[in-house]
Amino acid sequence: MDERDRSKLFEQTVLPHLDAAYNLARWLAGNDCDAQDVAQEACLRAFKFFGSFRGENPRAWLLTIVRNTFYNWLKKNRPPEIAGELDDEAMAVEDVSANAETINLRIADAKTVQRAIAELPVEFREVVILREMEGFSYKEIADLSDVPIGTVMSRLARARKQLQKSLAGEFTPGVQK
Amino acid sequence: MNCQQAKLLIEPYVDGELEAAGIPELEKHINECPACALAWRNLQALRKSLKLDPLYFTAPPELRRRVKAELRSQVETKSWWGSWDWNWLTATTTSIATACLALLFTVTLTRPSAEQRLTQEIVSSHVRSLMANHVLDVVSTDQHTVKPWFNGKLDFSPPVKDLAAQEFPLIGGRLDYLDGRSVAALVFQRKLHFINLFIWPANETSSKPASFAPIQGYNVIHWSEADMTFWAVSDLNKKELMEFVQDFATGETVKP
Numbered sequence: 036m037d038e039r040d041r042s043k044l045f046e047q048t049v050l051p052h053l054d055a056a057y058n059l060a061r062w063l064a065g066n067d068c069d070a071q072d073v074a075q076e077a078c079l080r081a082f083k084f085f086g087s088f089r090g091e092n093p094r095a096w097l098l099t100i101v102r103n104t105f106y107n108w109l110k111k112n113r114p115p116e117i118a119g120e121l122d123d124e125a126m127a128v129e130d131v132s133a134n135a136e137t138i139n140l141r142i143a144d145a146k147t148v149q150r151a152i153a154e155l156p157v158e159f160r161e162v163v164i165l166r167e168m169e170g171f172s173y174k175e176i177a178d179l180s181d182v183p184i185g186t187v188m189s190r191l192a193r194a195r196k197q198l199q200k201s202l203a204g205e206f207t208p209g210v211q212k
Numbered sequence: 213m214n215c216q217q218a219k220l221l222i223e224p225y226v227d228g229e230l231e232a233a234g235i236p237e238l239e240k241h242i243n244e245c246p247a248c249a250l251a252w253r254n255l256q257a258l259r260k261s262l263k264l265d266p267l268y269f270t271a272p273p274e275l276r277r278r279v280k281a282e283l284r285s286q287v288e289t290k291s292w293w294g295s296w297d298w299n300w301l302t303a304t305t306t307s308i309a310t311a312c313l314a315l316l317f318t319v320t321l322t323r324p325s326a327e328q329r330l331t332q333e334i335v336s337s338h339v340r341s342l343m344a345n346h347v348l349d350v351v352s353t354d355q356h357t358v359k360p361w362f363n364g365k366l367d368f369s370p371p372v373k374d375l376a377a378q379e380f381p382l383i384g385g386r387l388d389y390l391d392g393r394s395v396a397a398l399v400f401q402r403k404l405h406f407i408n409l410f411i412w413p414a415n416e417t418s419s420k421p422a423s424f425a426p427i428q429g430y431n432v433i434h435w436s437e438a439d440m441t442f443w444a445v446s447d448l449n450k451k452e453l454m455e456f457v458q459d460f461a462t463g464e465t466v467k468p
Contacts, residue, residue, distance in 0.1 A: 140254040
């Protein structure tokens with residue numbers, strides 16, 4: 036394939052998912068400037084490795100690259116303690132489940148939700164974005180982030196509990212028994 | 213189903229990942245259990261909250277532009293390098309291939325065949341015999357002297373003829389070395405021209421008609437007859453040399 040045809044095909048199949056790429060990068064990096072850097076680098080890497088793309092799911096493929104690009108970027112640009120590995124086992128599921136079941140959660144306003152998501156550990160945030168915003172299945176998320184399905188499920192459950200807790204806190208005055 | 217079991221299934225259920233077989237039982241439990249129903253509703257609410265439009269960051273236009281520009285410049289650089297590389301490689305490969313082919317052709321075409329080599333050898337031998345003033349080992353116009361002279365010097369007996377009647381007088385004989393073996397050289401003369409006639413046993417028993425080859429100003433005629441191979445070489449013109457060959461072939465052989 037000619038370089039121009041390759042680029043054309045890339046623009047047609049992969050670039051339509053630039054929003055998804057930027058969205059994930061934006062949620063992971065936490066700010067627009069870094070997110071743009073990560074997304075751009077990811078796109079160029081994707082183009083470079085476009086030959087290895089087998090055509091199954093361009094969005095999942097691009098987001099895998101965004102994710103990898105982000106973690107590489109994180110290692111270079113952020114202190115190791117923040118970039119440190121999340122200990123999935125150490126975090127008890129129960130500690131965030133406090134009163135989530137006793138409140139009646141309403142749909143929160145975007146700003147509140149945004150803050151709640153931003154407070155999540157990056158690995159939780161990632162699963163939430165991929166599941167709730169991108170609609171990927173457990174299996175797809177597991178493949179994309181290279182972890183077992185069980186880990187995806189536990190991270191997602193804990194992320195949701197923490198989010199519910201955060202959002203419930205916002206609604207404490209309106210808590211109904 | 214108790215609440216403990218239901219709690220484990222509610223999330224896969226809302227995510228559409230619960231096995232179909234387990235769904236009716238879970239739904240029944242949710243209908244009957246207010247706590248699990250609340251958990252389910254809260255999960256639904258959370259999911260809706262997470263799907264709010266403002267939470268999805270769309271790519272800024274400048275990012276889109278930058279990515280496209282970057283791609284384009286990469287393509288152009290790559291195409292340029294690519295095509296340059298390609299052309300360069302092609303050109304190089306082609307020239308090498310052409311050179312190899314040319315060399316092969318040159319070698320093949322210019323490499324003389326065995327016969328051409330031998331012809332060259334015969335001319336050289338003829339020229340050498342004249343230059344070194346070593347045209348004759350045995351000087352005799354008498355074929356009956358020349359023929360016995362070869363006895364014991366060669367492992368074959370060359371036919372010797374005197375063609376004085378045809379104005380190609382035999383003037384003598386000589387040993388020579390051609391085609392990797394000792395051969396007989398009979399020397400004839402026409403006016404001031406010498407004719408060297410090289411004779412040795414033929415590899416093939418079949419007769420071979422005379423073939424003519426001019427080389428370096430000399431004429432060479434080659435034929436095979438009676439198990440012998442003959443090479444006549446001279447600075448005589450072709451016509452006269454042909455005459456000589458004719459005369460030699462029809463001439464009377466000296467009996468030993």
